[in-house]
Amino acid sequence: MAYQRYDAVIVGAGGAGLMAAIQMAGKANVAVVSKLYPPRSHTGAAQGGISAALGNTEEDHWQWHMFDTVKGGDYLVDQDAAEVLAREAIDAVLELEHMGLPFNRTPDGRIDQRRFGGHSRNFGEGPVRRACYAADRTGHMIIQTLYQQGIKHDVNFLNEHHLLDIIFTEDGECAGVITYELKTGEIHTIHAKTVLIASGGYGRVFKITSNALAGTGDGIALAYRHGIPLMDMEFYQFHPTGLYKLGILVSEAARGEGGIVRNGTGEAFAARYAPTMKDLAPRDMMSRFIYQEVKEGRGIDGKDYVLLDVSHLPPEVIDEKLPDVTDFARVYLGVEPKKEGIPIQPTAHYAMGGLPTNVQAQVIRNAAGETVPGFYSAGEAACVSVHGANRLGTNSLVDLVVFGRRAGKQMLEEIQERDFPVLPENPDAYAKDSLSSLLGREGGERVADIRKTMQEVMMDKVSVVRDQQGLEEARQSIAELQEAYRHVSVQDKGRIYNTDLTEALELGCMLDCAETIVYGSLERTESRGAHYREDFQTRDDVNWLAHSMISRDADNTLSLEKKPIVITMFEPKERKY
Amino acid sequence: MEVTLRIKRFNPEQDQKPHFEEYKVEVEGTDRVLDALNQVKWYQDGTLTYRRSCAHGICGSDAMRINGRNRLACKILMRDLGKRITLEPLIGFKVEKDLLVDMEAFFDAYKSVKPYLIAGDAPGGGERRQSPAQRAAFDDTTKCILCAACTTSCPVTWVTGEFVGPAAIVNAHRFIFDSRDEGATQRLQILNGGSGVWRCRTIFNCTDACPRDIKVTEAIEQVKRTLLFDQV
Numbered sequence: 001m002a003y004q005r006y007d008a009v010i011v012g013a014g015g016a017g018l019m020a021a022i023q024m025a026g027k028a029n030v031a032v033v034s035k036l037y038p039p040r041s042h043t044g045a046a047q048g049g050i051s052a053a054l055g056n057t058e059e060d061h062w063q064w065h066m067f068d069t070v071k072g073g074d075y076l077v078d079q080d081a082a083e084v085l086a087r088e089a090i091d092a093v094l095e096l097e098h099m100g101l102p103f104n105r106t107p108d109g110r111i112d113q114r115r116f117g118g119h120s121r122n123f124g125e126g127p128v129r130r131a132c133y134a135a136d137r138t139g140h141m142i143i144q145t146l147y148q149q150g151i152k153h154d155v156n157f158l159n160e161h162h163l164l165d166i167i168f169t170e171d172g173e174c175a176g177v178i179t180y181e182l183k184t185g186e187i188h189t190i191h192a193k194t195v196l197i198a199s200g201g202y203g204r205v206f207k208i209t210s211n212a213l214a215g216t217g218d219g220i221a222l223a224y225r226h227g228i229p230l231m232d233m234e235f236y237q238f239h240p241t242g243l244y245k246l247g248i249l250v251s252e253a254a255r256g257e258g259g260i261v262r263n264g265t266g267e268a269f270a271a272r273y274a275p276t277m278k279d280l281a282p283r284d285m286m287s288r289f290i291y292q293e294v295k296e297g298r299g300i301d302g303k304d305y306v307l308l309d310v311s312h313l314p315p316e317v318i319d320e321k322l323p324d325v326t327d328f329a330r331v332y333l334g335v336e337p338k339k340e341g342i343p344i345q346p347t348a349h350y351a352m353g354g355l356p357t358n359v360q361a362q363v364i365r366n367a368a369g370e371t372v373p374g375f376y377s378a379g380e381a382a383c384v385s386v387h388g389a390n391r392l393g394t395n396s397l398v399d400l401v402v403f404g405r406r407a408g409k410q411m412l413e414e415i416q417e418r419d420f421p422v423l424p425e426n427p428d429a430y431a432k433d434s435l436s437s438l439l440g441r442e443g444g445e446r447v448a449d450i451r452k453t454m455q456e457v458m459m460d461k462v463s464v465v466r467d468q469q470g471l472e473e474a475r476q477s478i479a480e481l482q483e484a485y486r487h488v489s490v491q492d493k494g495r496i497y498n499t500d501l502t503e504a505l506e507l508g509c510m511l512d513c514a515e516t517i518v519y520g521s522l523e524r525t526e527s528r529g530a531h532y533r534e535d536f537q538t539r540d541d542v543n544w545l546a547h548s549m550i551s552r553d554a555d556n557t558l559s560l561e562k563k564p565i566v567i568t569m570f571e572p573k574e575r576k577y
Numbered sequence: 578m579e580v581t582l583r584i585k586r587f588n589p590e591q592d593q594k595p596h597f598e599e600y601k602v603e604v605e606g607t608d609r610v611l612d613a614l615n616q617v618k619w620y621q622d623g624t625l626t627y628r629r630s631c632a633h634g635i636c637g638s639d640a641m642r643i644n645g646r647n648r649l650a651c652k653i654l655m656r657d658l659g660k661r662i663t664l665e666p667l668i669g670f671k672v673e674k675d676l677l678v679d680m681e682a683f684f685d686a687y688k689s690v691k692p693y694l695i696a697g698d699a700p701g702g703g704e705r706r707q708s709p710a711q712r713a714a715f716d717d718t719t720k721c722i723l724c725a726a727c728t729t730s731c732p733v734t735w736v737t738g739e740f741v742g743p744a745a746i747v748n749a750h751r752f753i754f755d756s757r758d759e760g761a762t763q764r765l766q767i768l769n770g771g772s773g774v775w776r777c778r779t780i781f782n783c784t785d786a787c788p789r790d791i792k793v794t795e796a797i798e799q800v801k802r803t804l805l806f807d808q809v
Contacts, residue, residue, distance in 0.1 A: 094699075448619035491622065496590065499627075
């Protein structure tokens with residue numbers, strides 16, 4: 001067994017993890033653990049932009065950004081957190097520029113800004129240019145820039161370490177992590193004063209998703225197994241414009257630049273549903289509009305997709321501002337966006353839910369906000385909650401920069417005050433048990449079969465539109481799949497680079513995420529943001545203006561605790577665009 | 578349609594040397610090579626090992642030799658390849674297992690060119706100014722995803738470990754020609770040394786291999802010209 005010790009260990013080398021690491025570099029002994037190489041992290045797939053009320057091209061104010069975030073989240077957003085997000089976005093974007101991020105520029109050399117879904121001027125009057133961007137590869141530039149800074153600051157990267165467990169003391173304090181080093185096959189006990197889970201989301205629980213194959217919710221699920229509740233898991237965002245059948249993301253920037261979604265009759269139908277924002281209505285709504293059009297037989301040729309049309313845009317706008325997404329259409333669908341519509345359908349994209357934290361990125365264990373010493377989360381893995389029931393486009397990048405930075409700063413403080421927690425006896429026992437049972441079993445169930453069924457069930461019954469019957473069926477299916485998972489085996493019995501084994505571990509994590517998504521969706525008998533119940537079609541502020549915190553006890557029974565929403569400036573209103 | 582994947586296999590825990598194994602898979606013409614690999618791994622042989630993540634050409638994990646050319650497995654479709662497809666690991670780095678190679682030397686070369694902005698304090702309050710033309714001067718090389726397809730396609734890197742390789746030069750270029758950067762002299766000094774740009778023989782394999790369509794050779798030439806004519 002290999003033993004290592006750090007002041008801070010960060011799990012995940014995407015935007016949030018790297019941002020935190022950079023804050024601490026040179027000031028504390030930090031390690032960044034990733035199951036990939038850092039620039040492979042899924043932050044790099046983000047496209048359209050990062051919002052901040054810089055006001056570089058037209059009037060804008062952070063209060064407008066905050067309002068849009070709260071309204072976009074269907075008032076499930078904690079407004080203290082949204083204020084932090086919108087205020088600190090401005091400094092965060094400037095900090096990225098100072099680090100070297102190559103933003104597109106205005107003629108006078110400032111950071112250029114463009115329109116994006118749900119972002120408005122003067123509290124909803126019409127679209128505003130708020131998204132700072134680098135063509136349609138803003139996430140790529142962020143991950144590259146932050147990785148570059150990590151190298152500059154000599155951050156200690158533990159690449160290709162797969163997270164096996166999070167260590168907690170008997171008193172429930174976090175004490176480190178256990179990892180499997182793919183290159184050597186070694187199991188590491190990484191003892192730490194503070195741990196940040198920045199391991200991203202879990203889009204791979206769904207069949208059609210924009211998420212990387214690595215998006216399997218490892219950090220979230222392992223914390224959940226240790227009794228940490230997961231918050232707002234029923235809110236899962238489907239992005240309206242994923243490439244048909246593939247789910248590959250086509251940025252909202254395509255619509256921000258003037259692209260239009262058309263149905264089988266050629267109609268630009270968004271205007272019928274959202275007369276003010278039209279195609280720039282938020283993602284939850286656009287996805288439901290598409291669902292409705294398809295359901296009423298107005299998909300393309302009666303099928304389950306519609307077209308994203310950018311063919312009317314000047315060719316230079318497409319080449320300069322949307323080069324990557326139009327390339328995806330050419331490479332994967334053989335479609336030339338300058339001439340024809342791009343076949344699209346909603347794709348599982350972003351988890352609003354995750355590990356509940358306060359605005360210092362400290363994980364909390366209950367609705368009272370009691371923190372877990374030494375334990376942090378930021379980025380998509382976390383639920384602060386700035387996204388509420390539906391995240392606005394560009395706000396994920398704002399989130400990971402703003403709260404990654406906050407996490408790093410708060411961890412530095414805790415490192416000063418805290419001694420190394422005493423490790424429990426055999427801290428790696430659980431990890432070793434799960435490995436040896438997977439490796440020891442012969443025959444049994446196949447990972448790919450269970451995973452495929454899970455992804456189909458979640459897509460069919462727990463996606464854009466849900467109802468009680470479908471959710472009950474999904475609950476039953478997931479329970480059966482979890483039982484089947486107990487008999488799963490892997491063919492690769494080797495020590496090094498055993499990705500057969502890590503895929504099996506990831507499936508276990510995804511099943512736990514799926515279980516909480518289904519449970520939360522069943523319990524929440526209302527429609528809000530991305531959670532739409534056909535049997536409860538309206539928002540119910542009397543009973544459900546609250547976060548849901550879902551826990552599983554030792555008998556595998558799930559329970560839900562409600563946590564009140566923080567409201568500071570904006571009283572909940574009906575959400576119209 | 579049914580295709581045959583001919584995959585170069587090597588497991589250091591069992592094998593003395595690499596060997597080829599063949600797998601038949603049912604695919605659609607629009608499937609990616611990665612989809613075919615996944616089919617093998619998920620339903621035929623779980624021991625088959627390769628890297629992958631985003632599956633749409635952005636993360637840079639799955640560069641490999643596909644019918645003899647360096648490509649991303651997630652960016653090449655089956656319909657473009659014929660019925661018998663040979664898959665091999667990248668050349669020039671130690672094979673760890675099957676299609677997966679040791680990337681440490683690649684990242685070490687990358688780090689050696691100081692791939693980060695070197696600049697004094699930013700002006701108080703706002704962003705550093707940069708005109709659209711200044712921004713365009715290094716746009717092409719910002720697209721690099723560090724997949725190593727270029728570096729491992731370069732015959733010079735096959736025969737000597739001394740050359741930093743195209744990817745490192747691309748990333749140096751990205752900063753040398755960034756108007757905000759003040760580290761060009763340091764980087765040019767590195768690239769003028771024994772492991773730098775002068776080892777390039779202008780073969781254009783790197784440009785052909787780049788899945789991001791970066792004009793790699795041109796970027797290297799631009800660095801060479803700058804060294805010769807001191808244009809920075």
